[in-house]
Amino acid sequence: MFLLLAMFLPQSDAAPEPVAAELVEIVAGPRRYFHAGEEREGCPAPTAACRRKGYVVGGDRLVAWEARGALTRVTYLAPGSDRPSEGWVESAALRRVPLVSPRASDWIGGWTGWESEIDITRGAKPGTFHIGGNATWGAHDPDRVKRGGVNFGMLGADLPAPKGDSLAFADSEEADCRVTLRLLGPYLVARDNGRCGGMNVTFTGTYRR
Template sequence: MARGPKTTLAAVLLLLTGWAGPSRAEGAGCFHFGYELQDLEANRDVYLGRINALAPRVNFVKRAVFGKGCPNSSAACKDKAYLVPGDEVVISGGDGDFLCASYPGRKGVVTDGWLPRGAVSAVPEEPVAAPHGWIGTWDSGPEQTIRIEAGAQGTLRIKGDATWGASDPGRVARGAVNIGELDGEAPVRGAMLSFGMGEDGPLPYDEADEADCRVQLRRLGAYLLVRDNAMCGGHNVTFTGIYRRR
């Protein structure tokens, strides 16, 4: 698990041993998960990596905005937060000797950034057992929770709550916290779920338009990846992120 102060944006480095993994979006900047992520089902460049045993710990590496000329292997670019062998990360891009990764900590807080490519091994994606591989309560940081339950006729019921500003005592005191919610049902399609929410209730994902709430969920290793279209709640509220099951 990540040690040291949380870095807002960092990077992870991948060693491809055996299985080569999917093709990766190379040369892009390393932003937080979901910043530039498009359709979760169409974008298979997002995959799972595991910190290997080449070093006892692997520090995140600063982005260029936090260190001139970074990422590189110099001491000046080394960040304080680090991972240890066995930690699993979500890989979403790369740049030369570095890969962009996100690590969800045990409490759901995500560290994003660069690490040297040779420190992470690609993990082959495995089938997700339905429904047990989905059912449970999933958290992403202090303001996003999704609950998945068995639904009717082999579907899954997805409920969620998200806020923006609930961690700010001033906003709470002013009543300025924005909220959002999910309430939908969808059939499992491999490692994917998707649904929409319109004015009259839940919709199939493909029948919802951009003014409706549209949500995609993907199981990856121990994680739940979620992407919405920023139409599932008040201003700045989103369910997009990486979740861990309680």
């Protein structure tokens, strides 16, 4: 069974919980449409009333969070895009992708998500990483941008390169900002504790290089 990650977190002084998710792949076959969640009455359900216009196809890899009945909640971020597609797809159309422990080089790069970026580079000392990031809230709202109502957040840290697929750290200047990262194939999944910027700013989300 797939596990759930709460995407919007209350503020906390504690480090965020490890990211619980699975990497899955769409099996060969017809288009697999996303279905709406609880924001639409009677959903999620594998019905025409719940079906959205967006879809994925065989070979697409997604992050799976939670299975419920015949559906699984997933996130898909297309290469070159910063806007994830989220919804529910038929569990029967998914297969788990076996994961191997990532190399240090698998972490390196510029990772882009929705209103946030995380850059991971090699640190000044051998065997270390430097992590930097920027996030906003409201930057995609033209009216908010016009009136100067965009909120911002930043993070930075130097730490040993991880030996597995996860790492956790506190910002080097704002120690109450705590972040957990996990590599899932082509994705970097982040979770913060809600203290990494202005109101509503978060690094929590799904990223791709």
